[in-house]
Amino acid sequence: MEEEASNGTCRSGCESAYCSEEDELPCGRESGEDINRTCPLSSFPFGEIVKxxxxxxxxxxxxxxxxxxxxxxxxxxxxxxxxxxxxxxxxxxxxxxxxxxxxxxxxxxxxxxxxxxxxxxxxxxxxxxxxxxxxxxxxxxxxxxxxxxxxxxxxxxxxxxxxxxxxxxxxxxxxxxxxxxxxxxxxxxxxxxxxxxxxxxxxxxxxxxxxxxxxxxxxxxxxxxxxxxxxxxxxxxxxxxxxxxxxCPLSPNSPGHKPVTPPWSPTRTSSNSVASPTTSEGIIAESEIIHSAxxxxxxxxxxxxxxxxxxxxxxxxxxxxxxxxxxxxxxxxxxxxxxxxxxxxxxxxxxxxxxxxxxxxxxxxRLGIPGEELPFVTHSLSDFKKRLKCSKRRGRSGSALVVGAGMTGADAVLYCLDNDIHVNHSFYQDLSKANNLLLSKLPSGYYLEYQRVWKLMKGLETSHLYTPLEGTRVKSFSTNGETILTSSSEIEQSLATSVGMIAIGxxxxxxxxxxxxxxxxxxxxxxxxxxxxxxxxxxxxxxxxxxxxxxxxxxxxxxxxxxxxxxxxxxxxxxxxxxxxxxxxxxxxxxxxxxxxxxxxxxx
Ligand SMILES: Cc1cc2nc3c(=O)[nH]c(=O)nc-3n(C[C@H](O)[C@H](O)[C@H](O)COP(=O)(O)OP(=O)(O)OC[C@H]3O[C@@H](n4cnc5c(N)ncnc54)[C@H](O)[C@@H]3O)c2cc1C
CATH class of the missing domain: 3.50.50.60 (FAD/NAD(P)-binding domain)
Incomplete structure (x- = not known):
């Protein structure tokens, strides 16, 4: 790892970060890790702050x-x-x-x-x-x-x-x-x-x-x-x-005059109104809150x-x-x-x-499944591309996996095809019934790249670089890249994944x-x-x-x-x-x- 870092090819932690220059390092993992760890605020030019x-x-x-x-x-x-x-x-x-x-x-x-x-x-x-x-x-x-x-x-x-x-x-x-x-x-x-x-x-x-x-x-x-x-x-x-x-002070003459402070629970009382603010002693009458200084x-x-x-x-x-x-x-x-x-x-x-x-x-x-936060799984397209480059250089085995049949999923599939990377494409829809997918509604003759993905998904066109996994849901990812999917009839299958991209909205x-x-x-x-x-x-x-x-x-x-x-x-x-x-x-x-x-x- 040290050697890779020193020749500039791949920094330490290739699989948990990107194979990139320092300034491209991520600001922390998607899980909400403290931003200050990897993205110091002191690096911002504070001289520009005016307000x-x-x-x-x-x-x-x-x-x-x-x-x-x-x-x-x-x-x-x-x-x-x-x-x-x-x-x-x-x-x-x-x-x-x-x-x-x-x-x-x-x-x-x-x-x-x-x-x-x-x-x-x-x-x-x-x-x-x-x-x-x-x-x-x-x-x-x-x-x-x-x-x-x-x-x-x-x-x-x-x-x-x-x-x-x-x-x-x-x-x-x-x-x-x-x-x-x-x-x-x-x-x-x-x-x-x-x-x-x-x-x-x-x-x-x-x-x-x-x-x-x-x-x-x-x-x-x-x-x-x-x-x-x-x-x-x-x-x-x-x-x-x-x-x-x-x-919002009440009229000083009101009995029980008190400033109203949060917490305020704006629960609906009717279709077009909200509950009145509350003091620690309960709900204030609507007529009283009308008086605001x-x-x-x-x-x-x-x-x-x-x-x-x-x-x-x-x-x-x-x-x-x-x-x-x-x-x-x-x-x-x-x-x-x-x-x-x-x-x-x-x-x-x-x-x-x-x-x-x-x-x-x-x-x-997020899918909310075991292994979703593992380093080889991402929810960002740019991150997916960087990790694929990294994984290719490191010779990590397995295909790329794209989850989701939206436009971002299609972009991820296209990236794999353009870069000679085999991709498994999992989507839960049954395409014979799915008529609300944007990909299915694109006018013919336009968006030729997306039309191609749609045809591959439907099996109207084939490629040795693309495997559609229609009607499947990902169940889990394991550290070794093993990915378990289930079909609509609850049949499980296991795949080896190099980099996984979750694109479900x-x-x-x-x-x-x-x-x-x-x-x-x-x-x-x-x-x-x-x-x-x-x-x-x-x-x-x-x-x-x-x-x-x-x-x-x-x-x-x-x-x-x-x-x-x-x-x-x-x-x-x-x-x-x-x-x-x-x-x-x-x-x-x-x-x-x-x-x-x-x-x-x-x-x-
Ligand atoms: C890949 C992609 C392609 C698209 N292509 C098209 C297209 O072809 N045609 C089209 O019409 N639309 C397209 N869209 C959708 C379009 O980009 C959005 O509809 C539009 O940008 C929404 O505008 P917005 O101003 O409401 O919010 P956004 O553009 O999403 O901007 C919101 C901003 O608020 C910031 N923000 C969020 N939380 C905070 C916070 N706590 N403090 C400070 N800032 C915060 C965000 O970082 C973001 O920069 C595309 C979107 C994507 C992702």
């Missing part, structure tokens, strides 16, 4: 396209209908003189259909990409104005670079979507390519409309500079802990004098090396700073009135939330939030949690997994936040007047 304690109206956790779009709206960008749209009914319903943020979403989205179950996502998509699903190309039906006076103070916190999960995808990977479906408003991916003087990729004719993931990541990162949003973004910060503080409106003029008691949120995070983004530091914060959190040079504390979960699905799902990691909140968020609160079978239970027209007031969820957490549809939840969220922060308490006409008369309005 340690922040007080804003809105704190957004996550910095992918969902958060970027929300930041655009909260920065005072307003969207208006141009008056032109192929759908006559929609055209007649929409007003051109009032921002979409002030129009009636339930009325406008009624009857719209498409590939999202969120009505506001369908509404935004049909205005941004009219008739895209039937292959037509229309100009966007939206025009934009900037009214800086309506901006809402906010901060976007993300542990990697702005662009979210796109920075973690292998840069050369081609997108599934059309390039223009990844666009954010006002500065398109195509505009970015022109600015970058990038020529269209010389892909074959079936993939020339797809983009490289690395370019998409760079586009999102550059977008926040182009649109002057960057001051709202703090990157390389991992939010580790969030608390809800009920700074705090008005959410900064100017005070548009607020009712008596407002509903609102909690505030406290967030605490640490600055990280961006590559260590996925790991969670288990250390406890010490209550020393004015905001009640440790103010060590590498920590950040944020106080806000609202929090928005835009943190995507970053946690790979992703879920949200909301471990930073207090347990009493995270445990009530999902549509099925007992299950993890995975954006597919279970998302955060939100009100579709505000994107606010049905159970925890002042908490919003965007993108995959709200059930939309394609960029094209993420923006609906952002739009609904921005509208709700504006309304509740009393910024839009004027009548639509007054509001329109003010937006065109103020000096700082820019027509775009």
């Amino acid at each position: 340690k304690e922040i007080d804003v109206d809105v704190a957004v956790i996550g910095n992918g396209p969902s958060a970027i779009f929300l930041s655009l709206l909260l920065s005072g960008y307003k969207l208006f209908f141009t008056g032109s749209h192929p759908n006559k009914i929609l055209r007649e319903k929409l007003r051109t003189d009032v921002s979409l943020l002030e129009q009636d979403f339930p009325y406008l989205s009624e009857g719209l259909e498409g590939r999202s179950r969120n009505p506001v996502s369908l509404l935004f998509d049909t205005l941004f990409h009219p008739n895209a699903d039937i292959g037509q190309t229309h100009l966007s039906s939206l025009r934009w104005e900037r009214d800086e006076s309506s901006a809402i103070s906010h901060v976007v916190l993300g542990c990697g670079k702005p662009g979210g999960v796109w920075h973690g995808v292998e840069p050369s990977t081609l997108t599934l979507s059309h390039q223009e479906w990844l666009d954010l408003p006002l500065y398109s991916f195509n505009d970015w390519k022109k600015d970058e003087k990038r020529k269209d990729e010389k892909n074959d004719k079936n993939s020339k409309w797809r983009a490289k993931a690395g370019h998409v990541a760079q586009y999102y990162q550059d977008y926040i500079h182009k649109m002057s949003l960057k001051d709202n973004f703090i990157s390389s910060v991992l939010i580790k802990r969030v608390e809800q503080i009920w700074d 705090k008005c959410m409106c900064d100017k005070g003029v548009c607020c009712p004098t008596i407002v509903q008691c609102n909690p505030e949120w406290m967030l605490q995070g640490s600055y990280l090396k961006p590559s260590c983004c996925k790991r969670r530091d288990q250390e406890e914060a010490s209550p020393t700073s004015p905001l009640g959190y440790s103010s060590s040079p590498n920590s950040i504390a944020v106080k806000s009135r609202k929090i928005v979960l835009a943190c995507g699905l970053t946690e790979p799902k 992703s879920q949200a990691n909301l471990g930073f939330l207090p347990q009493d909140i995270s445990s009530v968020l999902g549509i099925d609160p007992s299950q993890a939030i995975d954006g597919k079978n279970n998302s955060v239970d939100i009100d579709s027209f505000s994107s606010q949690s049905e159970r925890v007031p002042n908490l919003y969820a965007l993108g995959p957490l709200a059930g939309d997994n394609f960029v094209r549809f993420l923006f609906g939840s952002g739009l609904a969220c921005a509208k709700s936040i504006q309304n509740s922060l009393c910024k839009t308490n004027l009548s639509p006409t007054q509001s329109t007047l003010s937006s065109t008369q103020t000096n700082d309005t820019t027509i775009l």
Whole structure:
């Protein structure tokens, strides 16, 4: 082992780490090992830290396209209908003189259909990409104005670079979507390519409309500079802990006057209401909590004098090396700073009135079987590739094993085929009945590489490098690489595996939330939030949690997994936040007047 390390071929611990240079070493195992062991925080350039304690109206956790779009709206960008749209009914319903943020979403989205179950996502998509699903190309039906006076103070916190999960995808990977479906408003991916003087990729004719993931990541990162949003973004910060503080004194005349403090158990009392906050002496009467000394409106003029008691949120995070983004530091914060959190040079504390979960699905799902944490088993595609290279050099016997019939599983299979590595592919589905697999729904003539995997899985094409294991589930992995699988008829088989890749989907990691909140968020609160079978239970027209007031969820957490549809939840969220922060308490006409008369309005 020493010899291998000294000639630079393979470092010590080849099988438990990567066969790579020091800076590529992992930040700890997926099991949540302390980040400081392998990814010292001191290696981060702390000289760049400018903000340690922040007080804003809105704190957004996550910095992918969902958060970027929300930041655009909260920065005072307003969207208006141009008056032109192929759908006559929609055209007649929409007003051109009032921002979409002030129009009636339930009325406008009624009857719209498409590939999202969120009505506001369908509404935004049909205005941004009219008739895209039937292959037509229309100009966007939206025009934009900037009214800086309506901006809402906010901060976007993300542990990697702005662009979210796109920075973690292998840069050369081609997108599934059309390039223009990844666009954010006002500065398109195509505009970015022109600015970058990038020529269209010389892909074959079936993939020339797809983009490289690395370019998409760079586009999102550059977008926040182009649109002057960057001051709202703090990157390389991992939010580790969030608390809800009920700074809500009752009217001093009330009997039993006490400040309300957590823990608060927001159990549902009816379909649309939550239980009242509790003191140590029990539930406070609804009428009493109405009296709050705090008005959410900064100017005070548009607020009712008596407002509903609102909690505030406290967030605490640490600055990280961006590559260590996925790991969670288990250390406890010490209550020393004015905001009640440790103010060590590498920590950040944020106080806000609202929090928005835009943190995507970053946690790979696990099978929960014996041996899943063994060093030759991984849940990450890039890790799989590195381990395969390592295993090839070390001459480890056995085939690669890929578990899962989704797109990531297909990518892992393709990598093996392209590199002359035999791969066993296990998936539990019976393909004669599985009609909800994305691979089975790809239009013929497109995505030729994925079509090939689908044909191999179905046995319509064969390769000496590929063995399909249809209708099987992995039961266990052993240290020597032995892998036990069972078929649907409970017949066991044993395989020798060099490197195993589990690709069975992703879920949200909301471990930073207090347990009493995270445990009530999902549509099925007992299950993890995975954006597919279970998302955060939100009100579709505000994107606010049905159970925890002042908490919003965007993108995959709200059930939309394609960029094209993420923006609906952002739009609904921005509208709700504006309304509740009393910024839009004027009548639509007054509001329109003010937006065109103020000096700082820019027509775009
Ligand atoms: C391999 C791959 C290919 C894809 N291809 C396509 C495609 O072709 N077309 C398409 O439309 N969509 C595609 N998607 C899906 C698309 O990437 C997502 O829908 C989209 O990025 C979601 O955006 P988001 O802003 O909601 O979250 P994300 O992009 O997931 O960003 C969330 C960010 O929050 C960060 N975060 C999480 N927890 C914390 C925390 N505690 N503190 C700080 N930061 C945190 C995460 O690290 C992440 O960077 C693909 C996804 C993958 C993985």
